[in-house]
Amino acid sequence: MTIKAFGANSAEQPLASMNITRRTPGAHDVQIDIAFCGICHSDIHQVRSEWAGTLYPCVPGHEIVGRVSAVGEHVADFKKGDLVGIGCIVDSCKHCEECGEGLENYCDNMIGTYNFPTPDAPGHTLGGYSQKIVVHERYVLRIRHAEEQLAAVAPLLCAGITTWSPLRHWQAGPGKKVGIVGIGGLGHMGIKLAHAMGAHVVAFTTSEAKREMAKALGADEVVVSKQPDEMAGHIKSFDLIVNTVAAPHELDAFLTLLKRDGTMTLVGAPASPHPAPEVFNLIFKRRSLAGSMIGGIPETQEMLDFCARHNIVADIEMIRADEINEAYERMLKGDVKYRFVMDTSTL
Known part of the structure; x- marks a missing residue:
């Protein structure tokens, strides 16, 4: 399916509106309609190729929250309408020692939410500055906060x-x-x-x-x-x-x-x-x-559940998609308290 996104075609270009392709959900996949996506400082490093190896087009975003809109035939733990999140990981080898211990973040074959190789077009993962995402059920996280807190939950998925x-x-x-x-x-x-x-x-x-x-x-x-x-x-x-x-x-x-x-x-x-x-x-x-590098899926779910029990969310400033380049410059100046979150309905 073709959806709208915001990304960059080179390190020298500002982020702009573009169309990208998502796969049709497979048997173990969950399709999510993205409501909000947090803006991480690592997004800037990656999109501007300050870290080596950026693949273009680059669609950043790994602090993703939204609702399940479709599930594969073998998905048992999620259903249409569930509030869910996707963090920094969308795949791993699933059989190494780290994956076996729920530490997928340290798997040598961990696949990040954007800028990592994938069979899907265009050959690397594209992140949450977009309308939808399709992810294997193992990497989907349940959100138990109140729905009105959803935007402020997004940065929990990385920060x-x-x-x-x-x-x-x-x-x-x-x-x-x-x-x-x-x-x-x-x-x-x-x-x-x-x-x-x-x-x-x-x-x-x-x-x-x-x-x-x-x-x-x-x-x-x-x-x-x-x-x-x-x-x-x-x-x-x-x-x-x-x-x-x-x-x-x-x-x-x-x-x-x-x-x-x-x-x-x-x-x-x-x-x-x-x-x-x-x-x-x-x-x-x-x-x-x-x-220390992010956390595995069980640990991330533990953190989300702890935050729901203690009513913890991030302090955020909401932006439209077309304000992302300005937000990047403000982040570099420390001019945000404390996390920007994109309303993806503005894509």
């Missing part, structure tokens, strides 16, 4: 799971001191989730203007990282720091804040590398510098 996964893996909760570096699309979700999990949450920002904003999101304390005395007050005190900043920066100032055996995990993905940290910052306190 939510990207911060939930390390918080769960490193066991954030009561009695743990957790730092969230950066108060943007990822960081604002990290603060909300860590607070709801019962951790003592400290938000780090370079902007004094964000101090009260972070407290309103659930931070117990806020540190302006450019203030040495504020940073010094937290040396050797954190169990976990989740660093969401997607621009190269010095890591050592945050590593010194970790306790013995503490961990800082990177979830922001800059277009160029961070400066290398000082090795003695790690050795002397057996600290760890780690990374």
Whole structure:
């Protein structure tokens, strides 16, 4: 079927309206009428070929919510009319160790929602800046929030799971001191989730203007990282720091804040590398510098269910499809609180 979408034909061109083709649902497929799609910073990196290997035409978008409009004959768990979501994964090998453990995000043959090879035209996946999507039932997620919250649920499919996964893996909760570096699309979700999990949450920002904003999101304390005395007050005190900043920066100032055996995990993905940290910052306190990448399907469903129970959604600004290029420029300036979401009915 031919549907409307928004995408780019090269790194130098702005995103524009285009027609794309979706496959007819197979026996295990779910067809979804997309209602809203969140706008992720990685969309910019990919569509502008700041990460190597962009395939064009590129239709971004991996924070997808909508309603099931058709199902294949062997689909048992979803029916027409269900509220569902699609995150960053639309396929994987289904038989490796990672897939067997529900960690499809670490499968060597994971297929992302856009810019990954597929038999479907045009030979690579096309994302959620579009009217419909067809996905194998394994990668469809159930949404239990109220329907009026649907647009604000969309960013949970990337920003939510990207911060939930390390918080769960490193066991954030009561009695743990957790730092969230950066108060943007990822960081604002990290603060909300860590607070709801019962951790003592400290938000780090370079902007004094964000101090009260972070407290309103659930931070117990806020540190302006450019203030040495504020940073010094937290040396050797954190169990976990989740660093969401997607621009190269010095890591050592945050590593010194970790306790013995503490961990800082990177979830922001800059277009160029961070400066290398000082090795003695790690050795002397057996600290760890780690990374974390979205989450598998079971973990993403767990996150969505947790957010529904705790009434957690993203703070969003809605845009029309034809406002996407302006939204990209505003994102690069940090001019959004905290996530843009496209109303796909405007395609």
